[in-house]
Amino acid sequence: xxxxxxxxxxxxxEVSQGRFREDLYYRLNAFKLTAPPLRDRNEDIPILVRxxxxxxxxxxxxxxxxxxxxxxxxxxxxxxxxxxxELQNVIExxxxxxxxxxxxxxxxxxxxxxxxxxxxxxxxxxxxxxAVLNLTNWRLGxxxxxxxxxxxxxxxxxxxxxxxxxxx
Numbered sequence: 001x002x003x004x005x006x007x008x009x010x011x012x013x014e015v016s017q018g019r020f021r022e023d024l025y026y027r028l029n030a031f032k033l034t035a036p037p038l039r040d041r042n043e044d045i046p047i048l049v050r051x052x053x054x055x056x057x058x059x060x061x062x063x064x065x066x067x068x069x070x071x072x073x074x075x076x077x078x079x080x081x082x083x084x085x086e087l088q089n090v091i092e093x094x095x096x097x098x099x100x101x102x103x104x105x106x107x108x109x110x111x112x113x114x115x116x117x118x119x120x121x122x123x124x125x126x127x128x129x130x131a132v133l134n135l136t137n138w139r140l141g142x143x144x145x146x147x148x149x150x151x152x153x154x155x156x157x158x159x160x161x162x163x164x165x166x167x168x
Contacts, residue, residue: 003028008037008083038080038087045076048084052091053103060092065101074107126164129157138168 005028014020038044049067057064080086086108094105129150136146141154150157160166 038083042076045087046072048087049075049091052088053095056092056095060095062095062098063101064095064098064103067103067105071103071105075105078107122164125160126166129160129164130166133161133166133168 009020011020011025011029015022015025038048049072053064053067056062075087075090082089090105090108091103094103097106098104129146132146132149133140136144136149139145140157141147145154147154147157152160
């Protein structure tokens with residue numbers, strides 16, 4: 001019997017620190033294959049995107065004809081902490097939300113908060129609060145309201161809205 005196992009951890013280090021069984025490590029370590037993370041091989045992203053689109057349009061019954069070059073550049077510039085599985089999920093989501101033959105891609109994290117290197121903290125805070133308010137349809141309190149998502153009391157959020165001059 002052969003077992004194929006994958007991990008993103010350094011098992012040698014895990015064994016030395018007592019977090020992984022040594023006997024199991026030696027059983028699994030018959031043939032070691034190391035693949036660099038997706039962030040270290042962004043030239044593979046266009047190939048993978050086309051593959052996932054081709055595979056998923058059939059599954060989802062959609063018709064995608066083109067992928068904007070700007071979207072592809074954004075995909076290549078993203079760090080992909082979830083590796084290829086995250087890329088596949090992003091492409092699947094893009095296919096689902098695309099309303100026409102052009103793939104509409106949302107880069108992870110860009111929909112709520114996009115940081116600019118020279119932005120002031122107050123501007124970033126204002127943008128983030130507005131994004132969360134839009135996400136909750138301007139519902140301040142209650143379950144899944146903006147205050148809960150931001151981790152603050154409703155009265156504190158109201159005071160910040162007033163202080164930052166945020167209007168609906």
